[in-house]
Amino acid sequence: MLRPCSHGAEKYGIDAAEWRSHMCGLCLGLRDGHGQLARAATNTDAILLSVLTEAQLPGPSARTTAGRCPLRGMQRAQVAAADSPGVLLASTASLLLGSAKLRDHVADGDAARLAGRPMTRMSTRWADGARRQAALIDFDVEPLVAAIDAQQLVESRAASNGASAEPPVTLDELTAPTALCAAELFAHTAILANRPENADRLRTAGEHFGRIAHLSDAIADYDDDTAHGRFNPLAATDTTLAESYELVRESDAELRRALAAARLADVPTIRWMLLDPLHALVHRLGKGVGAVKAHVCNTTHDGHPHAHLGDHRPSTPVSETTHGHPRAHRTGHRPPTRRPGIGEALALVLGVYCTGYACCADHTSPCTGERKDAWWKGCDCGSCCDCADCCSGCGDCCSCGDCGCGCDC
Structure with a gap:
């Protein structure tokens, strides 16, 4: 456990x-x-x-x-x-x-x-x-x-x-x-x-x-x-x-x-x-x-939840809050919406998810934009996505960079 x-x-x-x-x-x-x-x-x-x-x-x-x-x-x-x-x-x-x-x-x-x-x-x-x-x-x-x-x-x-x-x-x-x-x-x-x-x-x-x-x-x-x-x-x-x-x-x-x-x-x-x-x-x-729906660290830089694979509808702005508290508005470059590659599609077929987003393919951190390799390229928890419990059961190990959310995954 x-x-x-x-x-x-x-x-x-x-x-x-x-x-x-x-x-x-x-x-x-x-x-x-x-x-x-x-x-x-x-x-x-x-x-x-x-x-x-x-x-x-x-x-x-x-x-x-x-x-x-x-x-x-x-x-x-x-x-x-x-x-x-x-x-x-x-x-x-x-x-x-x-x-x-x-x-x-x-x-x-x-x-x-x-x-x-x-x-x-x-x-x-x-x-x-x-x-x-x-x-x-x-x-x-x-x-x-x-x-x-x-x-x-x-x-x-x-x-x-x-x-x-x-x-x-x-x-x-x-x-x-x-x-x-x-x-x-x-x-x-x-x-x-x-x-x-x-x-x-x-x-x-x-x-x-x-x-x-x-x-x-x-x-x-x-x-x-x-x-x-x-x-x-x-x-x-x-x-x-x-x-x-x-x-x-x-x-x-x-x-x-x-x-x-x-x-x-x-x-x-x-x-x-x-x-x-x-x-x-x-x-x-x-x-x-079904008691846990969304989390700040499962959102894009726009503040939107990650879409499930195959869902590429454009985003619309939402309130910039973190757990109900105001957070600083982000500025700078936002990564463009990326279509899933074959690895992510395969991960979806195999039923491997990370809070609604396939985590066992290469991943871009929603908080920092940092690109991380898939877990199978050397999984030590750090090589999987942030704020997740997919490959190693990480808890309270959020490395969300400068987003300041202080989340507990």
């Missing part, structure tokens, strides 16, 4: 390799504590627990030199220590989530018949490993295990909503197990960092993070689930996509308030690895459900 953008790291003065440092530390922690196969449980969202723990520590955290790895181009790297408290908590979460996912695949019949038994054994092994690891950091994992076990029962009840004498299952009940797990994991980062005063605020932030995770997954899978007759919490509770998107927005706002109260909202690593990617996620979901 969280995909930090390299532009954001540069903006905050953070080494872009910091995310990899936590990910590699988590991967190696799983290997050292639970064997090579456990590395498959590496959960990139769980990295956030290591980041949150370090963000509350008074001094720099320990780093260790990792050996050569094919995923790093056979390079050595400085990574988070595998035995650090944050990495231990992140690996506990990864094992729990990995165990639950394996079990879900078996229960849903997604696994091949011959693979079902080995996957069940691996699920049990990872759950036991999570319990052992949690004991090392004084984390009571049993409420989380109980919540995960209860998820299937709640979903079974929700699937028969209206067909039994029991009260209908609500969407809050369906998202509660995920919210509880994230809440307790977030809160424990404060305990590990010896900042118990932050525990309640981080518990609130984690609760809303878990709710966002559950709802965003339900929104993304809605069409596919309903088409194939699979369970979806939104369909089961007659919740519309627009209503679920509003719930995501509410949780995003509450999460930010909680982090601000804990004085973590302005920590550069937290903004880069959590708040900005969440902003991009909410924006993508809004576009998907």
